[in-house]
Amino acid sequence: MTKLQEFVSLLSGEFDNAAQHAELTAAGQADFPFAEHRNTPCNDKIRGLPSDFAGVFLVEESYYTVAGRTHASPHLFLFTQEGDNIRLTSYDTPEGYDKNSFTAAQLKDVEYASLRPSQKFTPALYTCKDGVWEGGSVSMFTPVLKFTLFERFSSDCLEVTEQMEMNGKRTFGYDVPILYKRK
Numbered sequence: 001m002t003k004l005q006e007f008v009s010l011l012s013g014e015f016d017n018a019a020q021h022a023e024l025t026a027a028g029q030a031d032f033p034f035a036e037h038r039n040t041p042c043n044d045k046i047r048g049l050p051s052d053f054a055g056v057f058l059v060e061e062s063y064y065t066v067a068g069r070t071h072a073s074p075h076l077f078l079f080t081q082e083g084d085n086i087r088l089t090s091y092d093t094p095e096g097y098d099k100n101s102f103t104a105a106q107l108k109d110v111e112y113a114s115l116r117p118s119q120k121f122t123p124a125l126y127t128c129k130d131g132v133w134e135g136g137s138v139s140m141f142t143p144v145l146k147f148t149l150f151e152r153f154s155s156d157c158l159e160v161t162e163q164m165e166m167n168g169k170r171t172f173g174y175d176v177p178i179l180y181k182r183k
Contacts, residue, residue: 004081007126007133008056010153011039015180024176033064035178037158040104042076048112055080057091059104074102076115082125086133090121124149136161150177157181 001009015037024032038061043049046057055078062073076091093102094110126135136150144167152159158180163173 002081003084003128004054004056004079004086007086007153008041008058008079010133010155011058011158012041014038014183015158016183017178017180019181020179031066032174033066033178035065035180036063037061037180038104042104042107045107045109046112046115047109050112059102059107061103072099074099076102078117084128086126086135088124088126088135090118090123092116092118121147124151126151126153131155148173152177 017033017035021032021034038059040059040061042057042059043053058077058079060075060077062075064071064073074093076093078089078091080087080089092115093099094107095114097106120139120141122137122139124135124137126133131154133153134151136148139147139149141147146165148161148163148165150161159177160180161173161177164171
């Protein structure tokens with residue numbers, strides 16, 4: 001199994017932070033989200049991939065529920081192997097989809113030539129240390145809006161820390177990472 005296959009295998013499937021959410025809610029942190037991830041490789045839905053294409057496209061469906069309200073945040077990612085490391089490149093949502101309709105189940109065949117890497121997201125690079133993949137990136141979505149991503153992936157847990165800052169003040173994110181366990 002290649003490092004890319006190993007990495008994508010860790011990420012593929014359904015995950016949530018039910019245990020962490022229950023613990024933090026019991027401790028009085030009612031604003032901490034119940035979060036779910038559904039990660040689905042989707043190269044089979046992309047027509048016109050080059051014959052030597054070695055990457056894996058993946059639809060990530062994220063759902064965050066706070067105070068009874070659920071917010072969907074889907075993404076299309078491309079994972080490629082660079083030496084012993086894995087690179088995550090974010091792509092714009094394919095034409096014809098929005099945050100409510102872009103899911104792996106609803107994804108129709110799409111032309112590779114129509115896919116566009118995100119101009120806002122700085123690709124993340126992951127390295128494996130003692131069986132745990134970790135990495136991230138810092139992106140400036142606008143001159144005053146900064147997005148910071150740091151993740152650690154293992155067979156036990158997907159640990160995700162995301163923060164948005166506007167003019168240096170945090171507008172999204174939590175003091176602790178979201179800990180996703182496989183369902």
